[in-house]
Amino acid sequence: MEYIIEAENLNVYFDELHILKGVSLKIPKNTVTALIGPSGCGKSTFIRTLNRMNDLISTFRMDGTVLLDGEDIYNPKVDVVDLRKRVGMVFQKPNPFPKSIFDNVAYGLRVHGINDKDILEHKVEEALKGAALWDEVENILDKSAMGLSGGQQQRLCIARTIAVEPEVILMDEPCSALDPISTTKIEDLIHKLKKDYTIIIVTHNMQQATRVSKYAAFFLHGEIVENGRTEQIFLEPCDQRTEDYITGRFG
Ligand SMILES: Nc1ncnc2c1ncn2[C@@H]1O[C@H](COP(=O)(O)OP(=O)(O)O)[C@@H](O)[C@H]1O
Numbered sequence: 001m002e003y004i005i006e007a008e009n010l011n012v013y014f015d016e017l018h019i020l021k022g023v024s025l026k027i028p029k030n031t032v033t034a035l036i037g038p039s040g041c042g043k044s045t046f047i048r049t050l051n052r053m054n055d056l057i058s059t060f061r062m063d064g065t066v067l068l069d070g071e072d073i074y075n076p077k078v079d080v081v082d083l084r085k086r087v088g089m090v091f092q093k094p095n096p097f098p099k100s101i102f103d104n105v106a107y108g109l110r111v112h113g114i115n116d117k118d119i120l121e122h123k124v125e126e127a128l129k130g131a132a133l134w135d136e137v138e139n140i141l142d143k144s145a146m147g148l149s150g151g152q153q154q155r156l157c158i159a160r161t162i163a164v165e166p167e168v169i170l171m172d173e174p175c176s177a178l179d180p181i182s183t184t185k186i187e188d189l190i191h192k193l194k195k196d197y198t199i200i201i202v203t204h205n206m207q208q209a210t211r212v213s214k215y216a217a218f219f220l221h222g223e224i225v226e227n228g229r230t231e232q233i234f235l236e237p238c239d240q241r242t243e244d245y246i247t248g249r250f251g
């Protein structure tokens, strides 16, 4: 199996709080891995270590290694802007910029120095098609993104992420602010995107984890209790705590 990310023995602290405790996880390429576990167990903190988003928090300290394509992303030589292009992120609440639909998708391309109008138009169209939003917005590209529905805004955020052609897309509960129809659209999109991208999705929804993911990891109190094929985790969990969680006994 080919792994795109290998996290090895990660410990994360915020001040004296020990948040992640010896977390190791390998992420297979071009598949969907779901991270599950009760609120506060460290799922968001973990995915934020994968594109160095925690670096923005002054109290953050970490040890352990994260390899992306075999290279240590915490090496001081790594360009963090370039890293976040390779490992993109979609958040729980859709967070479009208060700009036009076009400019939202073009944003990252411009940051990376693409200013040619024809290239921008082509890449924006490709990204919107990739995010299954093009048909709904092709005639309103110059309108504000804030006028879109929540589900459309989330697909726009996905378009903005894929426009710069990342290798990995981190999704932190991307459907939890959406209605069921918009959620289905995002899940369909995840199925389509996994051909070209590696996706790591945090989800509270057990059915969603079984629908979208091939691999899953169960977090509890800052540790990974167990990880493996999603059907194994859900049908034949090895650990009693996993079974208690997936059957709804806590969390
Ligand atoms: N910036 C921060 N400073 C201090 N503690 C934090 C910070 N961010 C998260 N935490 C704590 O880290 C733990 C894990 O949080 P988080 O990774 O957000 O969990 P999850 O995403 O699984 O709900 C929680 O106890 C949370 O309160």
Ligand SMILES: [Mg+2]
Binding pocket: 043, 044, 045, 172, 202
């Ligand atoms: Mg979280």
